[in-house]
Amino acid sequence: MSSGFDFDHEINREDSNSVKYDGRQAMFGKNDVIPVWVADMDFAAPPAVTQALAQRAAHPIYGYTLFPDSLYDSLIDWMQRRHSWVIQRDWIVLCPGVVPSINAAVMAFTQSGESVIIQPPVYFPFFSAVMQTGRKLIQNPLHLANGRYTIDFNHLEQCAKDAKLLLLCSPHNPVGRVWQPAELERLLDIAAKHDVVIFSDEIHADLIYPGNHHHTLAAFPEYNAKIITAVAPSKTFNIPGLNLSALIIPDQSTRNAVTQVFNTLHISASNPFSIAAFEAAYCEGEAWLEALLIYLRDTRDCVEAFLAKHVPEIKVIKAEGTYLLWLDCREWNRTDAQLKHFFIHEAGIGMSPGTLFGEEGSGFMRLNIGAPRQTVLSVMQNIKQAMQNNRPNHLG
Ligand SMILES: Cc1ncc(COP(=O)(O)O)c(C=O)c1O
Numbered sequence: 001m002s003s004g005f006d007f008d009h010e011i012n013r014e015d016s017n018s019v020k021y022d023g024r025q026a027m028f029g030k031n032d033v034i035p036v037w038v039a040d041m042d043f044a045a046p047p048a049v050t051q052a053l054a055q056r057a058a059h060p061i062y063g064y065t066l067f068p069d070s071l072y073d074s075l076i077d078w079m080q081r082r083h084s085w086v087i088q089r090d091w092i093v094l095c096p097g098v099v100p101s102i103n104a105a106v107m108a109f110t111q112s113g114e115s116v117i118i119q120p121p122v123y124f125p126f127f128s129a130v131m132q133t134g135r136k137l138i139q140n141p142l143h144l145a146n147g148r149y150t151i152d153f154n155h156l157e158q159c160a161k162d163a164k165l166l167l168l169c170s171p172h173n174p175v176g177r178v179w180q181p182a183e184l185e186r187l188l189d190i191a192a193k194h195d196v197v198i199f200s201d202e203i204h205a206d207l208i209y210p211g212n213h214h215h216t217l218a219a220f221p222e223y224n225a226k227i228i229t230a231v232a233p234s235k236t237f238n239i240p241g242l243n244l245s246a247l248i249i250p251d252q253s254t255r256n257a258v259t260q261v262f263n264t265l266h267i268s269a270s271n272p273f274s275i276a277a278f279e280a281a282y283c284e285g286e287a288w289l290e291a292l293l294i295y296l297r298d299t300r301d302c303v304e305a306f307l308a309k310h311v312p313e314i315k316v317i318k319a320e321g322t323y324l325l326w327l328d329c330r331e332w333n334r335t336d337a338q339l340k341h342f343f344i345h346e347a348g349i350g351m352s353p354g355t356l357f358g359e360e361g362s363g364f365m366r367l368n369i370g371a372p373r374q375t376v377l378s379v380m381q382n383i384k385q386a387m388q389n390n391r392p393n394h395l396g
Contacts, residue, residue: 003291033350041238041370048284056276065270074282085219093247096269098230102129105199108257115163120358123173149175160194171204174326174366176319178212188223197226204322206236212320226254237281244274299369310384323370330363347386
């Protein structure tokens with residue numbers, strides 16, 4: 001490839017304890033589906049990351065580890081360079097994963113029985129973070145019209161009256177929206193008016209398709225809403241198994257409330273390998289990311305064109321960000337159980353069922369296109385063939 005990064009290269013991930021590959025039997029009841037479900041990619045991490053890990057591994061003592069200044073600097077520089085957000089070192093709280101942080105925020109800002117708003121269809125741990133901690137779930141479903149999802153602000157305003165916390169997914173998994181400034185400002189307005197804390201999960205913020213722009217919620221200076229921003233190199237550089245993310249929390253009392261939860265549970269994220277990878281990715285991974293974004297855009301466009309031509313029963317919701325495509329299968333008129341059976345057993349594909357993201361996901365499937373083009377094309381061919389076998393005029 002001209003970029004020097006070979007995203008077409010197929011790497012065998014079987015027997016590597018990969019959730020995506022080695023978890024197929026448990027998830028789909030069979031091992032031979034093409035796995036396009038859980039959100040990691042089938043691409044090698046940037047060379048700078050693998051080199052940094054090899055270098056750290058070469059030192060044979062893997063003891064308790066400090067967070068070096070250079071680690072903080074790598075994030076501060078990245079946020080300024082890529083997101084035009086100038087942050088201070090004090091604002092950063094390093095933590096293992098974004099999901100534990102969502103749970104920590106729920107514990108920090110709500111009491112048992114108090115309410116948290118989520119906007120389904122949405123990444124499923126948003127539900128469990130609220131339910132498992134005994135909080136009340138308030139749902140403000142996204143509105144779908146003309147193939148595009150938007151926030152129902154009138155309903156959000158009603159919800160906010162009773163809520164303490166809002167979990168925002170920005171960009172939004174699974175529908176692929178990259179929220180625009182006017183949308184974020186309206187959301188901030190409502191949160192500030194009703195004194196609702198916002199947890200802004202921006203884990204996909206670096207994965208934006210050309211023509212779209214991610215706006216960091218906390219970078220709108222004129223609002224004094226309490227915001228916790230979660231970011232990570234995990235999705236961006238395909239290192240989610242290393243488990244290191246960061247919260248950026250400008251307001252001190254908000255920050256103290258979250259760190260208190262982590263301290264109580266004695267959760268530390270300091271791991272010599274994740275530190276090496278985090279820093280190398282943010283400092284030296286940018287060219288790799290630029291090439292990846294072009295590759296993903298071309299794959300997304302390929303999938304859209306293929307399905308429009310060969311499988312018109314399935315409509316692709318246009319993704320503005322993320323490597324997750326939200327497939328609208330509703331016109332095909334199948335129950336969720338039938339869809340599941342069709343894709344697993346007739347097409348041989350392991351996708352995430354839409355209902356995983358809430359009842360609004362009924363009739364949808366989520367396709368992970370973070371894989372060599374050839375893999376994604378095989379998925380397309382399998383769907384086309386299986387669909388042909390299903391059409392009423394099929395003879396064979
Ligand atoms: C919106 C969102 N948040 C969080 C995560 C997972 O974060 P972590 O692995 O850091 O817990 C994902 C993974 O798919 C995600 O899509």
